[in-house]
Amino acid sequence: MQSTKPSATSTIALADALREQFAGVVLPMWRGAGFNTSLNLPYEAVSADAHRPLPAVRYRAMACARQLFVFSQAGEAAHAQTLFDSLVHTFHDTRHGGWFYSVDAQGAPLDTTKDLYTHAFVVFACAEFGRRSGNRHALETVHRTSALIESKFAADGDLFNAALSADFASVTGTPIQNPLMHLTEAWLAARAATRDNAFDAALRRLAGAIAAHFVHVPTGCVAELPVGARDNLLEPGHQFEWYWLVKQAPELFEAYGLNDALERAFSFAQRHGVDAETGGVCASLDENGAIRDATQRIWAQTEYLRALASHGDAASRDALPRQIALFRQRFLRPEGWFECKTPAGEVARADMPSTTPYHLATAYDALPR
Known part of the structure; x- marks a missing residue:
């Protein structure tokens, strides 16, 4: 009897179709209508119909950094250089150090909070840009911003605060999961770009802190708030994202039990957070696996694709082509x-944010070729 299992060739063809749409539609959108040539910054979002930029209220450093990563990874060196120059010129705080959260529609500082999520993405994007271009300023920015994170954002237990005042004098946000995950991502990228062993040591300390303060032992999931916090949440998309990150350097994480925990978290998120019929990944669960927020955000779908692609077992390999097809049918146009x-498949947000191509790019890069 002929096998009905999908072949590796068919999976590659499905993945290639995603990458072709990205290269032919998404990248031109953000080089063109989605890019403000006066400020040399990406707009926050464009409309779904004619790719018109939504009225500009702010521009975020994180959004600029994500676009810098995307165009660096795509090999579009000239546009990446423009984005790097704009990141440094527009968002670097020359008085206090670090990076502004946002500027206003004219490019003047708006929210001057020192935000760990933003700083992590500066490190991440500059590592990718520096690795591909050899730009020394970008690689210096990786080291300088990482050192600032360790000195200014440090909290008890090898954790890092989520937000500080503009002058770093007061804590405005205590440790939470998401910026710590992106700091892990950033330091993995910095490690690859610089080959500096200091990032190995930093990642091991951070891994120990995550294991001690954020891993929900019954499920293995990395919770959104420190374990024991009231009304804590488990986001399936973040379990899939953590799963992929830990896979990139398992030797750095295994001593703290994160490798085993994330295997269990993957299974928990897949069982409770993925709709068996549509393949849609929900936004959040409670600690027992009940759905708290059923919204299906595209980034969580891309993280599921990336986790499936990196899992390696037969069930995940078999599930991947169907999930790619469902994703393409449900979330792309x-x-x-x-x-x-x-x-139910109804559109809950119609515009397209400038931050989403980063999720598409990282997922598509992980799919088979």
């Missing part, structure tokens, strides 16, 4: 993508 959908 000729003009771009759908940012959020309801479980």
